[in-house]
Amino acid sequence: MPRREAARLPAALWPLAGIAVLLLVLPLVALLIRVPWRDAAALLTAGESLEALTLSLGTALAATGASLLLGVPLAAVLAGSDGWAAPVRRLLRAAVTVPLVLPPVVAGIALLLLLGRQGVIGAPLAALTGVTVPFTTPAVVIAQTFVSMPFLVLAVEGALRGADPRYAVVAASLGASRWHAFRRVTLPLVAPGLLSGAVLCFTRALGEFGATITFAGSFPGVTRTLPIAAYLGLQASPESAIVLALLLLVVSVVVLVSLRDKWLRVGS
Amino acid sequence: MRRGLLPAVLGAAVLLGGCAAAPASEPETTTSVRVFAAASLTDVFGRIAGEFEDAHPGVEVELNFGGSSGLSAQLVEGAPADVFAAASEDTMAIVADAGLLAAPPVVFARNRLEIAVPPGNPAGVTGLADLARPELTVALCDAGVPCGAAAAEVFDALGVAAAADTLEQDVKAVLTKVRLGEVDAGLVYRTDVLAAGDEVEGIPFPEAEAAVTAYPIAVVADAATPESAEAFVRWVIDDSGALLEEAGFAAP
Known part of the structure; x- marks a missing residue:
């Protein structure tokens, strides 16, 4: 396939693309301008910031792991669902897409209604085992997984649909079990899509705010992730909020830039 | 090049300008x-x-x-x-x-703080001291927002440390958790208790005088x-x- 060259694009696209870039970049530039660099180091190494960063990295990684474990099988099922009845297929697809458009605070309320002390599953769970989910670190992971897994599922499904199914068929004809063919042939074929999905999922989980604070609450060291700390910081001291936002930004950019061009050639 | 560029620039200008155009038909009075x-x-x-x-x-x-x-x-x-x-x-x-x-x-x-509890007061809360009991699930505002600063003052007045399970971003978030029955008690304003109607019960407490908003x-x-x-x-x-x-x- 010939390379796409930006130079051959219609000229009309250029100014609009420029405006798009400005819209995305200028708010971040404004943020950088306001960073109180002199105090930044002290604010960053303050106990609360590090605590929030550690919690955020840990929960976002756990949410990405959960999304990989559950989302890759779901993506495989979705990619192979073309022969199903259309209503079933559409409902399944809607179920995957809804978390993308649901306001995260609503997602948090929905999780409370399911897993809270009075929830559909939460109430019998609390009665039987004494375990309550809200206000715990696992609740943060559940909220992040709910919101970020669709990114992974859609990315992996797209990659699976783009992959040539004949390789798996050949592997099967050579005696590989279905599981072996899926693990050793199909998954490596879609590795770029898998990685880009996982990175999107991780960064979305890292930035998750609304569902987390609604479902898991906000307690330092337990459920107060970096975005929540940044939001609360805004109320008390805008400087600390800006520094925490910068920290979040740096972590996200480092992850995206280091992975994207090295290993992720989306669509190649 | 020019022919292609012009419509795009004009289009962007129309988009941007459209936001500023005011309707001319407003009655002057x-x-x-x-x-x-x-x-x-x-x-x-x-x-x-x-x-x-x-x-x-x-x-x-x-x-x-x-x-x-x-x-x-x-x-x-x-x-x-x-x-x-x-x-x-x-x-x-x-x-x-x-x-x-x-x-x-x-x-x-x-405005004064009140303890908000779910209907029927399942945890049997009677006063501010109950919110220091670790076995209760308690929601407060974060100390960085006004309702959280007020909460800190009333606990100081009583001389106990709150046993909060979550420090929320605003008073409505505390109220939501009480409404849903997810916490046994939360500190909100009296006005929030009245606005929530039958969904929560309010318990006034004397230490609230220490932090009147x-x-x-x-x-x-x-x-x-x-x-x-x-x-x-x-x-x-x-x-x-x-x-x-x-x-x-x-x-x-």
């Missing part, structure tokens, strides 16, 4: 007062504005509610408003110190409609006592 008010005033200011508009034909009140700190930050950054009503004198002072008030603020109402109001400097803004502020101070009391606010 209508003036509007833009009021920035603390989120805890949402219900009562809606009613007060309705009565004010009935008494002042041709004047329209536009209400914008939000956290006091957020609103003050917006004002300092140049958001257009004619009146500011805050849930904290400190927050109002930030706006006053920035030289953005036309006149000194006046306190028009006060004052609500100041003022006309913003460079208000677009200073006379109407002044009239609205006077209306809130002089003619809204009954509505404020009904909502659970105390007189200043």
Whole structure:
């Protein structure tokens, strides 16, 4: 396939693309301008910031792991669902897409209604085992997984649909079990899509705010992730909020830039 | 190149310009007062504005509610408003110190904390000391927001440490968790308890006197409609006592 060259694009696209870039970049530039660099180091190494960063990295990684474990099988099922009845297929697809458009605070309320002390599953769970989910670190992971897994599922499904199914068929004809063919042939074929999905999922989980604070609450060291700390910081001291936002930004950019061009050639 | 570029630039200009174009058919007699008010005033200011508009034909009140700190930050950054009503004198002072008030603020109402519990009070909460019991699930506001600062003061007054399970971003988030029965108790304002109706029960406690919240109001400097803004502020101070009391606010 010939390379796409930006130079051959219609000229009309250029100014609009420029405006798009400005819209995305200028708010971040404004943020950088306001960073109180002199105090930044002290604010960053303050106990609360590090605590929030550690919690955020840990929960976002756990949410990405959960999304990989559950989302890759779901993506495989979705990619192979073309022969199903259309209503079933559409409902399944809607179920995957809804978390993308649901306001995260609503997602948090929905999780409370399911897993809270009075929830559909939460109430019998609390009665039987004494375990309550809200206000715990696992609740943060559940909220992040709910919101970020669709990114992974859609990315992996797209990659699976783009992959040539004949390789798996050949592997099967050579005696590989279905599981072996899926693990050793199909998954490596879609590795770029898998990685880009996982990175999107991780960064979305890292930035998750609304569902987390609604479902898991906000307690330092337990459920107060970096975005929540940044939001609360805004109320008390805008400087600390800006520094925490910068920290979040740096972590996200480092992850995206280091992975994207090295290993992720989306669509190649 | 030029032929391709021009329509795109024109298109962008139309898009941007369209946002600024004002409708020309507005009747000239209508003036509007833009009021920035603390989120805890949402219900009562809606009613007060309705009565004010009935008494002042041709004047329209536009209400914008939000956290006091957020609103003050917006004002300092140049958001257009004619009146500011805050849930904290400190927050109002930030706006006053920035030289953005036309006149000194006046306190028009006060608010006290109450313990909110789910209907039936399942954990048997009777007073503030119960919120220090670790076996209870308790929601408070974060110390960085006004309701959390007030909560810290009442616990100081009692001399115990709160056993909170979550420190929420605003008082409505605390109330939501009580409403859903996810916590045994939360500290909210008396006005929040009344606004929630049957969904929560309120338990007053004497230590609340240690942290009474004052609500100041003022006309913003460079208000677009200073006379109407002044009239609205006077209306809130002089003619809204009954509505404020009904909502659970105390007189200043």
